[in-house]
Amino acid sequence: xxxxxxxxxxxxxxxxxxxxxxxxxxxxxxxxxxxxxxxxxxxxxxxxxxxxxxxxxxxxxxxxxxxxxxxxxxxxxxxxxxxxxxxxxxxxxxxxxxxxxxxxxxxxxxxxx
Numbered sequence: 001x002x003x004x005x006x007x008x009x010x011x012x013x014x015x016x017x018x019x020x021x022x023x024x025x026x027x028x029x030x031x032x033x034x035x036x037x038x039x040x041x042x043x044x045x046x047x048x049x050x051x052x053x054x055x056x057x058x059x060x061x062x063x064x065x066x067x068x069x070x071x072x073x074x075x076x077x078x079x080x081x082x083x084x085x086x087x088x089x090x091x092x093x094x095x096x097x098x099x100x101x102x103x104x105x106x107x108x109x110x111x112x113x
Contacts, residue, residue: 038063042063057074057075058075058080059075060083073090074092
């Protein structure tokens with residue numbers, strides 16, 4: 001991807017202020033349009049309590065937190081993974097691993113340092 005096609009979330013960990021990306025996601029989740037859009041996505045997906053889900057590009061894990069549903073969050077940003085984990089979200093242990101190569105065991109390893 002060329003630098004001209006990148007957006008603010010492309011290189012969170014390399015930015016001068018990664019916390020600004022966390023703040024941005026938190027702000028977005030307060031907007032009615034965004035909340036309604038996310039609620040509609042959940043409605044369409046209808047996650048089952050017995051299922052196991054992997055959310056790729058999970059950011060701070062807000063959307064992965066669904067009461068009673070087992071969701072593993074994955075984001076290429078360690079900043080986002082650490083924040084999601086700090087908020088109680090189950091996170092894949094190695095966010096640097098491509099999602100296709102993760103196993104369920106990857107989410108059961110010790111927490112990210």
